[in-house]
Amino acid sequence: MTRLLLVEDDSELRGMLAEALTDEGYVVDQAPDGQRGLHLGLTRPYDVMVIDRLLPALDGLDLVVRLRSRAVVARALLLTALGTVQDRIAGLDAGADDYLTKPFDLDELSARIRALCRRTSESTEVLRLGPGQLDLSVRDVVLPDGTRIALSAREFELLRVLAARPHTVHSRSELRSRVFDEAAAASLVDTYVYYLRRKLGRSVIRTVHGLGYRLGTL
Known part of the structure; x- marks a missing residue:
């Protein structure tokens, strides 16, 4: 089964996304802040990580950088209210695979996760x-x-x-x-x-x- 890590500090949004993604057949682990996300990302295997850009305890960009420095290869999708070109470049340079600006459509999020899952399954490295x-x-x-x-x-x-x-x-x-x-x-x-x-x-x-x-x- 496809495992997702969802790191989002907004409890209402996190719960809604977790429920929707679980209904789609994913196994979803939730983290309310960057520190918990870092612990889960380092100790459990995931296919895709959905990470909020602005997190308490540890920023989303820093979280991705730390996970990549520890050889975590799960695909990372950043969610953010910061939608400038420079913000997107910063996210991709940090090691994210995709970037979705808030507010977003749930169907688009689902499609982007499916695309990342396909890229994961196609990787043979x-x-x-x-x-x-x-x-x-x-x-x-x-x-x-x-x-x-x-x-x-x-x-x-x-x-x-x-x-x-x-x-x-x-x-x-x-x-x-x-x-x-x-x-x-x-x-x-x-x-x-x-x-x-x-x-x-x-x-x-x-x-x-x-x-x-x-x-x-x-």
Whole structure:
């Protein structure tokens, strides 16, 4: 399901938007200020973040900048009453993907969110690992704090196979054939699971007893 983060200090508007977006099938988390939005954005995976420009505690622009500096790649849509060209440029330069001026039509907001979701689904540069990500372009894992950890070729490929289908349990024989080769011993899969857990933490790969492995989280 598509997950949205809604950061808006106007409680009436926030509630109305959350209800409307939930009715459209999104899973919506709400934050009344920038600090709460920052915490949610860093600890939970989202497809799109809808962020008010003028927020208490932490401004919307600063919020986007901080999230981008910590390798959060969810699409960001800024809502604002500031509609000048310079304001829009500032929002886009901060790392936002789109900009919508208040007052806005709810149908237009929905259409813009759908467009951002399509852009997210079409992106193949990263795969999610809970609050972190696997950067396919350089074969690094990006931790939630922005730290990068390099993987060997086989570590990367094993994690990529698991992250591409995060809810699927993969048998050892399947992983052996996809990551190694048929001649390899099945125990080689266990060895590389151990290597990844040693680098990234035990929770990154879950053991499903009697069946195999599935993706966990950082």
